[in-house]
Amino acid sequence: MIYLNNAATTYPKPQCVLDAHAAALSNPPSGQFRSSGSFLKEDVFTRCRKQLGKLFGIHQPERIFFCAGATDASNKILLGLNLHDKQIITTVTEHNSILRPLYNHQGFKAEQLSLVGCDKNGKVSTQEIESVILNNSGRFKNGGICIINHCSNVTGMVQDLYAIGTLCKTYGLLFVVDASQSAGCIPLDVDKMGIDLLILTGHKSMFGVQGTGAYYVRSGIPFRPVMFGGTGLDSRKLKYNDDEFEFEVGTQNAPGIAALLAGVEYILSQGVEAIAEKERILMRKLYEGLSEMNPVRIFGSYDTNEGPVMSFQLEGLKCADVAYILETGYGISVRTGLHCAPLIHDAIGSGVDGTVRVSISELTTMDEIEQFIKAVTEITSSLTVE
Amino acid sequence: MKLMDKVESRERCAEAGWFAYDFLLDREIDQEFIRGLKPLGSWVFLSMLAKPFFKVESEHFMIKGILGECHFRVAVHHEHEDELIRIERLIELI
Numbered sequence: 288m289i290y291l292n293n294a295a296t297t298y299p300k301p302q303c304v305l306d307a308h309a310a311a312l313s314n315p316p317s318g319q320f321r322s323s324g325s326f327l328k329e330d331v332f333t334r335c336r337k338q339l340g341k342l343f344g345i346h347q348p349e350r351i352f353f354c355a356g357a358t359d360a361s362n363k364i365l366l367g368l369n370l371h372d373k374q375i376i377t378t379v380t381e382h383n384s385i386l387r388p389l390y391n392h393q394g395f396k397a398e399q400l401s402l403v404g405c406d407k408n409g410k411v412s413t414q415e416i417e418s419v420i421l422n423n424s425g426r427f428k429n430g431g432i433c434i435i436n437h438c439s440n441v442t443g444m445v446q447d448l449y450a451i452g453t454l455c456k457t458y459g460l461l462f463v464v465d466a467s468q469s470a471g472c473i474p475l476d477v478d479k480m481g482i483d484l485l486i487l488t489g490h491k492s493m494f495g496v497q498g499t500g501a502y503y504v505r506s507g508i509p510f511r512p513v514m515f516g517g518t519g520l521d522s523r524k525l526k527y528n529d530d531e532f533e534f535e536v537g538t539q540n541a542p543g544i545a546a547l548l549a550g551v552e553y554i555l556s557q558g559v560e561a562i563a564e565k566e567r568i569l570m571r572k573l574y575e576g577l578s579e580m581n582p583v584r585i586f587g588s589y590d591t592n593e594g595p596v597m598s599f600q601l602e603g604l605k606c607a608d609v610a611y612i613l614e615t616g617y618g619i620s621v622r623t624g625l626h627c628a629p630l631i632h633d634a635i636g637s638g639v640d641g642t643v644r645v646s647i648s649e650l651t652t653m654d655e656i657e658q659f660i661k662a663v664t665e666i667t668s669s670l671t672v673e
Numbered sequence: 674m675k676l677m678d679k680v681e682s683r684e685r686c687a688e689a690g691w692f693a694y695d696f697l698l699d700r701e702i703d704q705e706f707i708r709g710l711k712p713l714g715s716w717v718f719l720s721m722l723a724k725p726f727f728k729v730e731s732e733h734f735m736i737k738g739i740l741g742e743c744h745f746r747v748a749v750h751h752e753h754e755d756e757l758i759r760i761e762r763l764i765e766l767i
Binding site for chain 2: 604608611612615616617665666668669670
C-alpha cells in the first residue's frame, strides 16, 4: 500500500517511535511525580517538554501541556481563555477543531468574530487582518485574539507568522497558532514569531501516536484549565487560586508521550529544515507530475504552497471516485472531501465536492510519488464516458 | 447476479447526509453486469484501467465498483434509502 494521507496521520512511523512506545508499555508504568524511584533520571514528561521547546523555540517548556491532540488543545485553549466581549479574528482556512469550538462557545456572539478570507491558493493577507483591526478598532477595546492556521490542511499554504505575529504585538492581540500540519516539518519559532498560544498534535509530522498532543500558553496570559482532577502535587488542595492552576490532570498518556518524545528526537536529529527541504523535493515532483495533465486542476502551486499537502480535482470524475479508484485499483490511500475545513473551499473554488488531497511525510519515498503520478496518468487517459 | 449480503460501509460519509453500503455478490462482476446497470442513471465505465472502474449515478444514489470484484458500493442519501430496494431488484435481474 502507498500511503499518501499523512496530513491525517503519518504512516509509517520511525522505528525509534515504535520501540519507545513498546518499551513504555513493556516496563512498569512511571508514576508521574509519585516516587517511582526514577528521580535520578529525567522523566519522559519533562524531557518531552524540553525537546518540544527546543524544536519550536519555546524558552519556557514548562508552559507546554500535554493533551490528546489538536482538537483537545484548541478546545482547552478557546475555553480556557476569557473570550467574553473579546474580538476574535480568524480565517477561512481554519479546521473545524477551531471553528466549532468558537461557534459553539457558551456565550459566543457572531459579532465577536471576524473571518478573514484567503486567495485561491489559500494565502491569508496580513494587510487584510490589519484592515479588520483598523476598521473595527472600537470592538477591540476589550482585547482581541487572532487565531491562525500555520499550514493549510487543504492546500499546504504556509502563512507568514512573523508578519502576523508582529501585527498582533502592534495592536495588542493575543496570537494563537494552530500548528497541526506544520509541527515537525516546517520551521516554527514560537518566541521569535510572537506566538502566545500554540496548538500541537502528536500524530502527524511529529510521528507520535493518535491521542497525543500538546499546547503552549505563554506565562502571564489569563488562562484557566477546563478540566480538574487528580494530580500528584497536593491532593489536599480542592480550590485553586488563579495563579496555582494545574493543566494536566488525571493519569497522563505516558506511553503516548514516550512515543512523541521519540518522534520529536527523531525530528531534532534530522533537522526540521532538512525535513522541509526533503519534502519540498517530493512536492515539486508531485506538482510537476500532475500539472502536466490537462484534466487535473491543482489548488495551489509549487512556488506558493510550501507545505507537504496538495489538493486537486480531476475533470470528469468526482473526488470520491478518484480516491476509490486509487485505493481499489492501485493500493494508494489519499483523502477526499472538505477535510474538516469547510470555509476554505469557497475561497479556493473547490465547491461542495471538496478536493482529492495528497499528503506526504518525511518517510514518503520518491518511488511512491512516481507510482502515484503514474496512477493518476492512467486514470486521466482512460476517462471515457460511454 | 445474486445478492449475498449488504453491509454498511466503514466509510459512511454520514456527515454529508449519505450512507454507503457494500453489496456482496455471488460471483465476480463482469461487463454484462456493469452494462446492465445503465438504466439506473448516468453511467461511467473506465474500461482501459488495469482494474476497470464503473459508476452509476442518479439524483439520490450512486453505485461504484471494479470489474472482477465480488462486491460494489452503493451510496444513498438518507432520505432515499428505499432506492436500495430498487437496486437490489435490478441486480437480481441481471
